[in-house]
Amino acid sequence: MRIVIIGNGVAGMSAAVAARSRDAEASITLVSSESDHFFSRTALMYVFAGQMSSRDVEPFDRGHYDRMRFERVRDRVVRLDPSGKKLELQSGNSLEYDRLLIASGSVGRMVPWPGSDLDGVGNFVTWQNLEWLTEQAKRTKTAVVVGGGLIGIEAAEILLQAGIEVTFLVREEWFWPIALNPDEGTMIANHMKHHGCDLRLKTEVTEILGKDGAVTAVKTDTGETIDCQTVVVAVGVQPQTGWLAESGIDLDETGGIVVDEQLKTNLDDVWAAGDCTSVVWFNGVRRPEQLWYTSRDQGRVAGYNLAGDQQEYVRGTFYNSAKFFDLEYTTAGYVNFNFEGEQNWYQRESDREYSVRVTYLPDQSVVGFNMIGRRWDHRPLVEWVDQKRPLEWVLDHLHEALFDEEFMPKFRLQEG
Amino acid sequence: MQAGLLKTYHRSYSSRGLWAWILALALFVFYVLIYFTEVFDPFSRSIGLGGKWDLYGVLYTLFVVGGGVVFLRKHGNSRYQVWRTISVMFVQTVFAFSIPMIMQFFETPGFFFSLFWPLKMDYFYPEFILSYPLPLILYAFLGSLVLVPVLTFFYGKRWYCSWVCGCGGLAETAGDPFRHLSSKHPRAWKFEMFSVHAVLLLAIITTALVIVNWALGRPDASGQVVALYPAFSSVVFKIQGFYGFVVVALLSGVFGVGLYPLLGSRVWCRFFCPLAALMGLIQKFGRFRITVKDDMCISCGNCSTYCEMGIDVRMYAQNNQSFKRAACVGCGICAHVCPRGVLRLENKWDIGHLVRQSKERILDL
Numbered sequence: 001m002r003i004v005i006i007g008n009g010v011a012g013m014s015a016a017v018a019a020r021s022r023d024a025e026a027s028i029t030l031v032s033s034e035s036d037h038f039f040s041r042t043a044l045m046y047v048f049a050g051q052m053s054s055r056d057v058e059p060f061d062r063g064h065y066d067r068m069r070f071e072r073v074r075d076r077v078v079r080l081d082p083s084g085k086k087l088e089l090q091s092g093n094s095l096e097y098d099r100l101l102i103a104s105g106s107v108g109r110m111v112p113w114p115g116s117d118l119d120g121v122g123n124f125v126t127w128q129n130l131e132w133l134t135e136q137a138k139r140t141k142t143a144v145v146v147g148g149g150l151i152g153i154e155a156a157e158i159l160l161q162a163g164i165e166v167t168f169l170v171r172e173e174w175f176w177p178i179a180l181n182p183d184e185g186t187m188i189a190n191h192m193k194h195h196g197c198d199l200r201l202k203t204e205v206t207e208i209l210g211k212d213g214a215v216t217a218v219k220t221d222t223g224e225t226i227d228c229q230t231v232v233v234a235v236g237v238q239p240q241t242g243w244l245a246e247s248g249i250d251l252d253e254t255g256g257i258v259v260d261e262q263l264k265t266n267l268d269d270v271w272a273a274g275d276c277t278s279v280v281w282f283n284g285v286r287r288p289e290q291l292w293y294t295s296r297d298q299g300r301v302a303g304y305n306l307a308g309d310q311q312e313y314v315r316g317t318f319y320n321s322a323k324f325f326d327l328e329y330t331t332a333g334y335v336n337f338n339f340e341g342e343q344n345w346y347q348r349e350s351d352r353e354y355s356v357r358v359t360y361l362p363d364q365s366v367v368g369f370n371m372i373g374r375r376w377d378h379r380p381l382v383e384w385v386d387q388k389r390p391l392e393w394v395l396d397h398l399h400e401a402l403f404d405e406e407f408m409p410k411f412r413l414q415e416g
Numbered sequence: 417m418q419a420g421l422l423k424t425y426h427r428s429y430s431s432r433g434l435w436a437w438i439l440a441l442a443l444f445v446f447y448v449l450i451y452f453t454e455v456f457d458p459f460s461r462s463i464g465l466g467g468k469w470d471l472y473g474v475l476y477t478l479f480v481v482g483g484g485v486v487f488l489r490k491h492g493n494s495r496y497q498v499w500r501t502i503s504v505m506f507v508q509t510v511f512a513f514s515i516p517m518i519m520q521f522f523e524t525p526g527f528f529f530s531l532f533w534p535l536k537m538d539y540f541y542p543e544f545i546l547s548y549p550l551p552l553i554l555y556a557f558l559g560s561l562v563l564v565p566v567l568t569f570f571y572g573k574r575w576y577c578s579w580v581c582g583c584g585g586l587a588e589t590a591g592d593p594f595r596h597l598s599s600k601h602p603r604a605w606k607f608e609m610f611s612v613h614a615v616l617l618l619a620i621i622t623t624a625l626v627i628v629n630w631a632l633g634r635p636d637a638s639g640q641v642v643a644l645y646p647a648f649s650s651v652v653f654k655i656q657g658f659y660g661f662v663v664v665a666l667l668s669g670v671f672g673v674g675l676y677p678l679l680g681s682r683v684w685c686r687f688f689c690p691l692a693a694l695m696g697l698i699q700k701f702g703r704f705r706i707t708v709k710d711d712m713c714i715s716c717g718n719c720s721t722y723c724e725m726g727i728d729v730r731m732y733a734q735n736n737q738s739f740k741r742a743a744c745v746g747c748g749i750c751a752h753v754c755p756r757g758v759l760r761l762e763n764k765w766d767i768g769h770l771v772r773q774s775k776e777r778i779l780d781l
Contacts, residue, residue: 010715040714040715040716040717042714042715042716043714043715043716043717043718046716046718049422049423050422050423050424050425050426050427051421051422051423051424051425051718051721052424052425052716052717052718052721053425053431053721056596056717056720056721057716057717058717059715059717059730059734061600061601061602061728063602161422161423292714292715293711293712293714319711319712321712321756321757323755323756326493328755328756328757330757375757375760376757377709378709378712379709379710403709403757403760404760405494405495405496405748405751405752405760405761406495406496406748406760406761407495407496407498407499408494408495408496409495
């Protein structure tokens with residue numbers, strides 16, 4: 001059997017490994033236009049910062065492909081012919097498959113502002129983005145980062161560390177309102193400012209100005225003109241599925257590939273996994289889940305199914321983590337989902353950038369946690385959400401979920 | 417991001433650039449000169465110190481303390497790192513430097529309370545240790561045979577390797593900028609398992625032979641010890657000399673420190689230290705382990721990159737496997753640099769429920 005996987009990211013690689021564990025004989029081919037080796041996309045910022053080398057961010061040693069007997073094709077797939085079970089590649093070659101997995105991931109979204117096609121405007125999502133930003137940084141004194149999400153804050157952080165002045169434009173009223181409340185957002189914002197980041201809330205780009213084809217400044221809706229040589233646009237990512245337009249595959253309105261519970265598309269013998277895939281969330285909404293963890297889990301399920309299993313993708317209770325400069329963030333369950341009558345128990349440890357937020361429903365059952373500063377183990381937190389534990393019980397047991405390094409200050413619930 | 421680690425790969429001296437090679441060469445030359453010549457003696461005496469080893473002690477302590485201050489500036493946001501670093505600076509300054517120095521001042525030979533057999537082979541060489549007063553003899557014996565195994569069983573070898581040891585002390589302080597240079601290649605792991613146990617075996621054999629040879633000696637009429645079997649004695653003497661030259665001088669000194677800028681700061685500890693090998697064996701059965709939080713690893717690789725012992729921590733983290741590794745010195749950097757807080761160093765009895773193997777154990781991402 002010929003299994004072909006489009007994409008060499010975490011979804012593609014997880015799928016390949018899972019498929020190999022079920023089928024020792026199948027030929028497994030990974031196609032990628034981005035890189036020869038699987039690397040951790042979440043670590044791009046560390047390569048930019050010089051904290052890691054490009055080899056360090058490869059999760060497997062390079063013997064992995066040989067040991068697993070994975071073939072690699074470094075090319076871009078330009079067309080899928082589902083009836084002929086064939087892929088057309090940019091080089092003019094073609095590739096036949098018996099079973100296909102599309103794990104083409106996503107690319108950074110670009111907003112069509114006037115001037116967004118100027119030199120010096122880019123995203124920070126792919127390996128090529130990293131190479132671009134590394135070169136760009138050499139001739140940059142001041143940069144503008146647009147978009148108040150996780151990639152935005154990472155871009156701001158690494159540019160600052162490289163000695164570049166950064167203005168960080170965020171459209172929303174406080175930082176990352178999709179996950180944080182105003183107090184948490186303000187804490188993060190102050191933390192960023194403390195690190196020298198010029199954060200501007202409630203500010204949008206209206207135009208990017210340039211000279212001789214290169215960026216010189218950004219104009220905002222507050223009437224300001226901010227001089228800069230680089231603009232990093234971090235307003236989200238979108239599924240990389242444009243090349244599938246004529247294939248007859250079902251896409252949702254965001255461009256994500258529509259799949260069933262087994263991650264199978266509407267085409268025969270074609271599955272999809274990872275950032276490019278649109279799945280049904282716990283609340284019935286269909287959209288892509290663009291996280292490392294979900295890509296890994298989807299890839300694994302899809303890999304088993306490529307090899308003949310009939311497994312279903314079960315997301316389980318949501319969890320995620322991030323790091324804002326020095327502040328670690330852990331979330332479990334569902335915060336900021338605006339359930340009817342939901343309330344929040346919230347504590348800031350005095351004088352520290354440590355916060356705990358527990359969201360609960362009118363019947364006192366806990367639905368979500370938002371933790372900043374300290375390290376928390378998401379496993380018990382997820383368990384408590386699943387068990388619908390009451391708030392009081394959870395607060396009594398909260399210390400059991402701590403995962404701090406040894407010798408860190410003791411966690412205490414404040415009175416009242 | 418961990419501020420102290422930024423630009424590691426952008427700097428020549430910490431990324432095997434020209435400065436790294438120059439530094440390595442300088443260290444080689446220095447160590448060859450100090451071990452095998454007397455060129456530092458005149459200078460050492462001219463500044464009021466004893467022989468060259470006094471000068472070496474001063475320099476060593478300065479580097480541990482200076483490097484420790486730099487390390488604290490980098491990693492001071494972790495209390496584990498703070499306490500650990502203060503500990504190695506304190507032990508080096510007090511136990512490895514000041515106390516032996518003061519003892520010499522009172523014309524008694526210096527004694528190192530922070531060293532144990534088989535790192536300090538002399539402590540089991542009868543002729544050496546029996547020249548000390550009884551409490552120190554007891555300390556050397558009980559320390560090596562009881563204290564080290566017991567503490568290692570309860571807390572892992574980290575209580576020594578990254579909190580007390582002088583070699584570890586230099587590696588953790590002045591050697592810190594080079595920690596990422598340790599090889600993560602599976603071949604390096606294989607070599608390490610062979611070499612470190614080979615040195616341990618050699619240390620045990622050498623010690624045993626020296627003791628047997630001493631037991632076979634008989635004092636003659638004038639009180640001089642005379643070997644009963646001169647041929648055997650001369651062989652033992654050669655083996656003892658070989659160990660001193662190859663293991664102590666070459667492997668721990670010239671290569672151990674000389675290779676810092678090229679192969680990382682723990683070349684000696686990882687590949688050759690017999691005490692580390694011994695404690696590693698105990699650690700495998702002890703309480704210390706690194707616990708991995710399930711399904712939270714993003715495979716970024718900071719942990720593996722900054723593991724000075726060359727352990728591929730990420731492999732365990734992305735497989736949801738809590739683990740014990742004989743090599744781990746418990747410096748805690750992997751846990752500290754993890755941007756998702758996936759790892760924690762722990763001493764615990766109940767390994768069962770924590771080592772939750774993932775559903776697909778071997779091939780998991």
